Amino acid sequence: MRAWRGPALLSFGFRPFFLIGGAYAATVVLVWLLVLTGAMASPGDWPPLAWHAHELVFGFVPAVVAGFLLTAVPNWTGRLPVVGWPLLGLVAVWLAGRLAVAAAGLLPGAFVAALATAFPVTLAVFLGREILAGRNWRNLPVLGAVILLGIAQALFHAELLQGGAPVRGDRLGIAITVFLITLIGGRIVPSFTTNWLKRREPGELPVPFNRFDAFVIAGGALGLLLWALLPMAPGPTRAAGLLLIAGGALHLVRQARWLPWRTGPEALVWVLHLAYGFVPLGFLLSGAGVLTADFGLEMAGLHAWAVGAIGLMTLAVMTRATRGHTGHALTAPPTTVAVYLAVALAALLRIAAALVPGWSVPLLTLAGIGWCAGFFGFVLLYGPMLIRRRA
Template sequence: MSTTAARMRDWRGPAILSFGFRPFFLFGSAWAGLAMVLWVMMLSGNDPLRTAFDPVAWHAHELLFGYLGAVIAGFLLTAVPNWTGSLPVTGWPLAGLVALWLAGRAAVAISALLPPYVAMAVDLAFPIALAGFLAREIITGKNWKNLPVLALLTLWTLANAAYHQQALADGLPAFGAGLRLGLAAAVMLITLIGGRIVPSFTRNWLSAQHATRLPAPYGQTDTSVVLVTALALASWVITPDHRLAATLCFIAGLAQTWRLIRWQGWQATSEALVWVLHVGYGFVPLGFFAIAGSGFLPISGAATQHVWMAGAVGLMTLAVMTRASLGHAGRPLRATPAITALYLAMILSVGARFLAGAMPGQDWLLHLAAGAWVFAFGGFAVVYFPILTKPKAAKRKVSVGINPETPK
């Protein structure tokens, strides 16, 4: 019977198609950087696209449903075989999925030239195919504990459809329920999957350092935090301006902070591959606190949403891509100075973007945020290009003791 390793060895085509994380992490990061450059051009009046979306709506869509879709695909296509014991999608079927994602980016970019609903249909083809893959693996492998991931992927896909529909209806999707639902689904995915990988990888690293205090194992506390988070997000999606949503978000922020503290992240400050996971996850409670504050203080909705959009989504996905690419490509699991610089640039981008929303008129903060963002994701594409496009390196002993496999 074929195994994951055998399927990868048997592939004789380009190495980039030997595993899902390779093309999607590379193209996704390149698109994240390029999309930011295009957005700055759009704001300056030099619009190179023929999209039916306004600049803000296009920018939000391509981060939340374009870039994030690539990272979700890269992660799931790599992690699901580990979870279920199934064979990975490799070779030309993988190339077909990549082509669907690229077609979605192109269709949205020229949507003003297409008949109504065509861009929407092309853009949705990729997440529907990805959800179908995940559903097949869960059902055939009877891996029912990952049904919540499938449910959230489905919600995220429906949110994308709602975003397109609102764009066709009133042209203001960046402020609608579709964006909030998509962002809520993304935050829940980070809560569920981050709740697996952050304490697991931290435990592995601390154990290798012979630490005596390790991250708390998953238990009733985590289940309670997940439920409180889901309730707060549902309230925010439905009634974003209600004081009840602000109150529930504050409670969820406290719960998520307590959960993060229990993972002992402050003990891993000497290894950037580990501490960045804690910082990235830390933007989840910070986002809840920002939304709670906006319910009582004059803070713009754009500023609060970017704590999640750029912080939780941007930094957490960058952290996962940098680490997973090294592990699955057979490279040493330690952050080089170049990788650490990517993390610092991303943190700078998030901070500058939040301040730009909280301090209107300070355009230099927007320029700083955009520049740091392009440096982080463009830098990832450059630094990781040889890692993602060359065959897996021979196995070697990993001194930092982090298991390169995604935890089950």
């Protein structure tokens, strides 16, 4: 472990990035609710929906991804973690991107794009150096996904600069994040489930990663790519829809092999399964929406991924990693269960808002409140653990 005698907040990558990621997730949606109700104007001069999508997909998500990977990569490679001033510098790059987007009306668009996309580029350099130096070839796809997330963000800005709606960049960012969940979540969900079951009551255990998992991930990635490109290339609509439906079915089979029904007594484990369950749900809803040209179904699928899979999985990983790396018991107290349920309920309400347009305003409002409660709750409960030294 690299010695760091400064603030505990800079002693490991998960500490600052989980803290700012959780706080920003709640803040963005709180501002979005205020914008929707007319209580305030959208930050910057972007269309409100573009700001909302960008700051969640390319602001909140990369912060949590950074926190997770800066903590996991040293374990994968056996190399020292990024700590101290280099870590603070990386946080500063992320903050500069957020400030640039908020001041978009005062700065040239190209300058905003450069500052905003600097974070995934810098993160990829940090991670790439460690993965390559450690000859950890197995995790090159993770590095590739971070690079692709930066490309998606650049595409988002290019669409905005050309005066169009940044649909392709937004979709590609969501698709890449869902891919990361199928890749990394596909390792940690069965692994943590197996470890917990072995301590409690062995019996039947989750099926380890094998060729079936690789096939499901690859097929799902192709379906996600076609889905992301649909606004640009409407030709493969039917193929995309069928691939998405097939991907949903295969991911359900994959998850069933992890025995989610055996995890009931421990929320720190079952929440991982609940979060992953939104992945196949998103595939199925999106596929049905594409095949039937039903915008409501498509939006329901998109938000099953964005709020359910991404939102709940990030919360699940942040709580577990924080407890584990700060010396707290690997069990979820009732307050932590409450934040899980708040975000899970937010996901269901947001899906319902897309499917029942007549009730969209109250459902959107309730979904936003649930999301804010979950992530502000995380900051209140886990912030003290993140800023203090290991218990």
